[in-house]
Amino acid sequence: MSHDHNHDNELDPFAARVRALETILTQKGLIDPAAIDVIVDTYETKIGPRNGAKVVAKAWVEPDFAVLLIRDATAAIGSLGYTGRQGEHMQAVFNTADTHNLVVCTLCSCYPWSVLGLPPVWYKAPPYRSRAVIDPRGVLGEFGLTLPATTKIRVWDSTAELRYLVVPMRPKGTDSWSEERLADLVTRDAMIGTGLAREPA
Amino acid sequence: MSRREAKSATATLPADAQVFAEPWQAEAFAMTVALHDSGVFSWSEWADALSAEVKQPGAASDGHDYYEHWLAALENLLSAKGVAGKREIDALAAAWERAAHATPHGKPILLENDPGPAEGRGGPTEGRGGTAG
Numbered sequence: 001m002s003h004d005h006n007h008d009n010e011l012d013p014f015a016a017r018v019r020a021l022e023t024i025l026t027q028k029g030l031i032d033p034a035a036i037d038v039i040v041d042t043y044e045t046k047i048g049p050r051n052g053a054k055v056v057a058k059a060w061v062e063p064d065f066a067v068l069l070i071r072d073a074t075a076a077i078g079s080l081g082y083t084g085r086q087g088e089h090m091q092a093v094f095n096t097a098d099t100h101n102l103v104v105c106t107l108c109s110c111y112p113w114s115v116l117g118l119p120p121v122w123y124k125a126p127p128y129r130s131r132a133v134i135d136p137r138g139v140l141g142e143f144g145l146t147l148p149a150t151t152k153i154r155v156w157d158s159t160a161e162l163r164y165l166v167v168p169m170r171p172k173g174t175d176s177w178s179e180e181r182l183a184d185l186v187t188r189d190a191m192i193g194t195g196l197a198r199e200p201a
Numbered sequence: 202m203s204r205r206e207a208k209s210a211t212a213t214l215p216a217d218a219q220v221f222a223e224p225w226q227a228e229a230f231a232m233t234v235a236l237h238d239s240g241v242f243s244w245s246e247w248a249d250a251l252s253a254e255v256k257q258p259g260a261a262s263d264g265h266d267y268y269e270h271w272l273a274a275l276e277n278l279l280s281a282k283g284v285a286g287k288r289e290i291d292a293l294a295a296a297w298e299r300a301a302h303a304t305p306h307g308k309p310i311l312l313e314n315d316p317g318p319a320e321g322r323g324g325p326t327e328g329r330g331g332t333a334g
Contacts, residue, residue, distance in 0.1 A: 009310050011301040013294070014272060015225040020293035021232060021275070023312060024285045031235045039231035044220055085234060086244035108252040109267070118220045118230075124255075125264030160248035 043118055051082050052115035052165055053186035056197075057179045059092075060170045070094065073165065082114040088160065090115075094167045095193075099152045102140070102193035103164045104132035110158035112165050116188060123192065133157065143194040166190065168197040226268035233275055242278055250274040250281075 011019065025031040055077055059066040069076040073090040077083075084090070090112060093101040105111065106129050111119040122128050132139050136153045140146070147153065156164040168190040174182060177200075189195030221227040237244055254270040254277070279285045300315035 009301040009304045009306055009308075011298050011310065012225075013298075014269060015223070016294040016297040016301070017272060017276070017290060018225040018228050018232075019297040019312075020290045021279070021285060022228065023293055023297075024289060025232065025236070025279075028284065030239055030241060030284065031232055035235055036228060036231045039234050040221075040227040043230070044227065086237065088244065108248055108255050110248060121264045121267070124267045125262060126255075126260050127262050160245045 043113075047113065048117035049115075049186075049188035049191065050183070051080075051117075052112070052188070052191045053183040054179075055080060055082070055092075055115055055165065056167050056186045056191065057183035059167055060182055061179050066167075069167070077115060077165075084112070084114045084163070086113075086160065088112075089162050090165060091156075091162060092165045092167050093154070093156055095169045095196075097169070098150075099154055100140075100147055100193065101164070101166045102132060102136050102153055102155045103158060103166060104129060104155060105158040106130070106133060107157075107159065110160055110163055112158075112163040115165055116191060120188070140194065143189065145195060166193040168195075171197050171199050173200050221268070222265070223268075226271075229268060229272045229275060233271070236275075236279075241284065242282060246278065247274075250278040253277075 022031070022033065022036070026033055055069070058080070059069050059076075065076060068079075069092045073092040074084075076092070077090050088110075093103075095101055105123075109119055109124040109129075111123065128139065133155050136155050137147070140153070158164055168186065170182070171185055174185070185198040185200065187195055187198060190197045221230070233247065236242060237247060242250075251271060251274040254274040255267070257270075260266065260270065276285070276287065276290060280287055295318070296315045297310070297312060299317070300312050301310045303316050304310045304314045
């Protein structure tokens, strides 16, 4: 088929519906288009797993902070300036040699936005949401993570009110490392539980 | 989840290549956050609305339709709250599509560009592929 006809603009149906909603909501004074742009920019560029990595690295080097993170993760994370917009509470779950933690949201896609940004596609997709609880070991295997058979896997199901951050174990051989350098070892997947912290190169 | 998906998911660390695949997804997301901020609904109400959509059979296993469910959930919630009804959204979305069509390529699409519904639309069979508009 040739494309030599005069091409008009097209809005796909979803884009048109979003525009329609924006128009209605702006007319009703419920949203401000400029504020929408700011929110998009914030989530696309400013909030991401680096926030969570700083929380984890601080917990690795400061025992007092780790204690606070165990007791009141919302406050500990808030003390670094990362606060949830949805009034959700945070709980930090610490990996140990015996227990590995894995986070899922079977209901929809609740996720600790303030520390991890927006979730990856697979986190929101049905296979992960349905299988993480039933077969966590199998799911971890697909992520290339094979844990010893003796390691217990605890699966935490997020809700709108309570979201989880996995604190992975600190890699060996990093005793003298600065917080900043340690944060580079903390991946997003390590904080969801589908990975471990990176080993020092 | 296939092995390959899982691999590509972990390979994109630490920064996600693309949070949103298309601009409308970002806008739908941001509108939801803004509406919650201004107290139109609670986050639990939102989670319930989204959950009802994403657990419907037929959701793509690769998650590519996630924001389509998101948008449907937002529309349902706004309808239930009496903020915007489906008919109102349908009509305005059609106006936006017509406006887009009437806007020369490269120019910003404005709702004012909507020429209005085609006059004397006889029947549903006439609408497609014609030279009208």
